[in-house]
Amino acid sequence: MVRSKGVKGGGVSIDGELDIVKSKERKRKDLEKVLLLCTRGVTHRHRHLFQDLLQLLPSGKKENKLDTKKDKDVVNEIAELKGCTSCILFEVRKRMDLYLWMAKTPNGPSIKFHVQNIHTMAELKLTGNHLKGSRAILSFDGSFDEQPHLQLLKELLSQIFGSSTKKHQKTKPFIDHVFSFTFADNRIWFRNYQIVLSDERAKTNFEKMKLVEVGPRFVLNPVKMFAGSFKGQVLYENPSYVSPNVMRADERKGKSSRYVQKVKAKKRRKLHEESNAKTPDEFADLWRDHEGSD
Known part of the structure; x- marks a missing residue:
């Protein structure tokens, strides 16, 4: 039973209840939870990258594979059931092309990337290593402040990718690695570095710190940016993006054109030899006659 302020007896005042609700909403906003899931048809390389991102995000929650080719609204429903405010979706096509969706559920915005140059932690064999569940420093290239979509x-x-709070149960209050996002060649290059101290006593001396790459590493090529979550008005479309299907078709055309050029060259050579017959050499049988006389 809720009692107003000044009434004796048990219960909570209206002002006190409002304070509790506000504190819960503030905590809910601070706890950024990320839903990670993928579609069917993922390869071993895509699965390893999925596991690497799950380890790098302490607030990440894993979900089973889904068939989201026709409708992606089910992802928003799952994120709501899981209590997640963000989502990372691995969408695989033809068992070779990986598209990565990043979305703020359920209202957006959302961005679709084409993932290229994938190298996982197990594949790279790098020397860096950092604590699992620790917080990361986000490093962005200066190009991200130049254009509105960036x-x-x-x-x-x-x-x-940022751990804005220490209250999450899986987040450790340590900062020992850096997530680097670099914008170059109209793509985003992701790297993960460990912060190594050459002198443990000088933890605030940045000159004695060095970075050792841990992994994974991959490149994100932006395709489209939507106002909603997996749908809505198109805010940005990459004019320099070329679909992998088009690239493979052009490659096949290039190979076929080279074969056609070789066939045409052989025909031209044959016609040239027929139209330009060789004149007989008057000295062709000279040495043969000389050997017969001997």
Whole structure:
């Protein structure tokens, strides 16, 4: 029973209940939870990258594989049931092309990437190593502040990969690695570095710190940016993006064109030899006659 302020007896005052609700909402906002899931048809390389991202995100929650080719609204429903505010979806096509969705559920925005140059932790065999569940420093290239769509992309990456709170049960209050996001060649290059101290006594001396790459590493090629979660108005479309299907078709055409050129060259050579017959050599049988006389 809720009692108003000044009434004696048990219960909670209206002001006190409002304070409790506000504190719960503040905690819920601070706890950024990320849902990670993938579609069917993933390869071993995509699965290993999925596991690496799950280890790097202490607030990440894993979900079973889904068939989201027709409708992706089910992802928003699952994120709501899991209590997640963000989502990373691995969408695989033709068992070779990996598309990565990053979305703020359920209202957006969302971004679709084509993932290239994938190298997992187990594959790289790098010397770096950091504590599992520790917090990371996010390092962004200065190019992210120059264009509006890159500013939105920077904010989305900050909310998904950044551990803004120490209250999460799986997040450790240590900072020992750096997530690097570099924008070059119209793509985003992701790297993970460990912070190594050459002198343990000088923890605040940045000159005595060095970075050792841990992994994984991959490249994100932006395709489209939507106002909603997996749908809505298109905010940005990459004009330099070329579909992998088009690239493979052009490669096949290039191979076929080279074969056609070789066939045409042989025909031209044959016609040239027929139209330009060789004149007989008057000295062709000279040495043969000389050997017969001997």
